[in-house]
Amino acid sequence: MTNKKLIGVDLGGTTIKFAILTAEGEIQQKWSLRTNILDEGSHIVPDIIDSINHHIDLYKMSKDQFIGIGMGTPGTIDLAKGTVKGAYNLNWKTTQNVKDQIEEGTGLKFALDNDAKEGWRTGLVTTFVKEIPFDSFDGDYAVVVVGPPPMMKFTGLELMNNGVDAEKVGMSFERKMSCAVGKCGHCRIDEGYVCLDGPVFPYTVARDLVD
Numbered sequence: 001m002t003n004k005k006l007i008g009v010d011l012g013g014t015t016i017k018f019a020i021l022t023a024e025g026e027i028q029q030k031w032s033l034r035t036n037i038l039d040e041g042s043h044i045v046p047d048i049i050d051s052i053n054h055h056i057d058l059y060k061m062s063k064d065q066f067i068g069i070g071m072g073t074p075g076t077i078d079l080a081k082g083t084v085k086g087a088y089n090l091n092w093k094t095t096q097n098v099k100d101q102i103e104e105g106t107g108l109k110f111a112l113d114n115d116a117k118e119g120w121r122t123g124l125v126t127t128f129v130k131e132i133p134f135d136s137f138d139g140d141y142a143v144v145v146v147g148p149p150p151m152m153k154f155t156g157l158e159l160m161n162n163g164v165d166a167e168k169v170g171m172s173f174e175r176k177m178s179c180a181v182g183k184c185g186h187c188r189i190d191e192g193y194v195c196l197d198g199p200v201f202p203y204t205v206a207r208d209l210v211d
């Protein structure tokens with residue numbers, strides 16, 4: 001058993017979530033940043049480095065208290081080289097040397113992973129919607145769409161184009177939430193509160209919400 005900590009990073013197209021964890025996986029600190037995908041995503045890795053260094057200082061910790069950093073990312077990854085390519089929601093079209101840059105910028109060991117396992121496919125959700133044989137399900141299905149707003153919008157439209165029943169589609173607006181108990185007002189859309197009325201709304205309602 002070690003007292004050393006880990007830093008976990010969840011890199012997404014909308015936010016980058018960070019956590020400091022024990023080796024057993026207990027979260028001790030967490031924070032997040034908006035993902036800046038401008039300029040071909042060139043700010044993302046520097047923002048991650050700055051944020052990690054800043055928070056280690058903020059919590060009055062030192063680098064030798066950490067085992068390293070593990071990050072989940074979209075795109076196709078090379079585990080050994082620690083590179084990412086084809087992460088289109090980050091504007092990363094070319095191969096990004098994430099591991100080298102983050103190790104150099106933080107002085108900590110770094111490892112990448114994602115859910116792109118064998119048998120799973122990556123790409124635009126709208127492309128895959130066409131392939132789902134909704135007709136053969138006899139109405140016995142439900143669809144929940146979770147992700148960045150443009151993806152949800154176009155996935156909803158594509159589901160409708162493919163004859164999916166709008167009543168069977170749910171859209172999650174969880175990303176709007178902060179306090180989650182109806183106090184902070186962060187999640188207000190029109191006259192409603194995502195945390196109180198959702199966070200998953202039927203498509204019949206979600207398509208008219210001004211996000």
Ligand code: FES
Binds near residue numbers: 176177181182194
């Ligand atoms: S998350 Fe604070 S009011 Fe809904």
